[in-house]
Amino acid sequence: DAMVIQNPRYQVTQFGKPVTLSCSQTLNHNVMYWYQQKSSQAPKLLFHYYDKDFNNEADTPDNFQSRRPNTSFCFLDIRSPGLGDAAMYLCATSRDVGKLFFGSGTQLSVL
Amino acid sequence: AQSVTQLGSHVSVSEGALVLLRCNYSSSVPPYLFWYVQYPNQGLQLLLKYTTGATLVKGINGFEAEFKKSETSFHLTKPSAHMSDAAEYFCAVNTRSGGSNYKLTFGKGTLLTVNP
Numbered sequence: 001d002a003m004v005i006q007n008p009r010y011q012v013t014q015f016g017k018p019v020t021l022s023c024s025q026t027l028n029h030n031v032m033y034w035y036q037q038k039s040s041q042a043p044k045l046l047f048h049y050y051d052k053d054f055n056n057e058a059d060t061p062d063n064f065q066s067r068r069p070n071t072s073f074c075f076l077d078i079r080s081p082g083l084g085d086a087a088m089y090l091c092a093t094s095r096d097v098g099k100l101f102f103g104s105g106t107q108l109s110v111l
Numbered sequence: 112a113q114s115v116t117q118l119g120s121h122v123s124v125s126e127g128a129l130v131l132l133r134c135n136y137s138s139s140v141p142p143y144l145f146w147y148v149q150y151p152n153q154g155l156q157l158l159l160k161y162t163t164g165a166t167l168v169k170g171i172n173g174f175e176a177e178f179k180k181s182e183t184s185f186h187l188t189k190p191s192a193h194m195s196d197a198a199e200y201f202c203a204v205n206t207r208s209g210g211s212n213y214k215l216t217f218g219k220g221t222l223l224t225v226n227p
Binding site: 004006031033040041042043045048055090092094099100101102103104105107 | 120145147152153154155156157160201213214215216217218219220222
């Protein structure tokens with residue numbers, strides 16, 4: 001039944017070692033989002049894809065990049081993770097206005 | 112630019128008591144407003160949304176919210192709290208991002224604790 005699937009559930013990486021988080025969806029939604037959520041804070045939008053169009057938030061660090069090879073998959077690449085990048089990363093999809101479907105998230109730890 | 116303010120980062124109620132979580136928004140255009148719930152170590156789940164029409168919106172798990180334009184508010188209520196309601200609640204407003212593209216801006220969240 002899972003509609004937005006994020007793997008892995010927990011990811012540990014080393015300081016400066018590139019890491020990729022993945023997201024897939026079975027909903028065929030045209031919009032996919034990546035949010036960063038730090039402890040006890042609101043989810044913060046990093047970027048989103050509207051179909052193939054990439055929309056980066058102005059304050060998203062260059063260290064964060066994304067790929068969407070097809071409708072179903074979207075990846076978050078962190079080129080050189082720092083300690084401050086440890087967070088929960090949430091993938092979401094939507095078709096209707098504002099009704100986002102979220103995955104369970106990937107908890108990233110940076111050692 | 113749109114923004115959301117949630118008053119009270121932590122609300123504690125007794126089981127069976129009224130739940131009231133406050134949300135005020137700022138928007139230059141008619142807003143679309145949402146409440147999401149997040150249980151520990153999980154993603155966010157939509158509770159309810161207001162787009163147009165009836166200002167009192169009913170959602171899942173017995174929650175409801177009322178859009179009050181004059182007060183720029185969208186407070187979330189539930190008549191009787193249950194232990195399973197303990198979670199983080201986020202209010203959100205839609206932001207048009209070019210054409211028909213939308214993105215959600217979240218408030219900082221309110222942690223609801225339910226005491227037995």
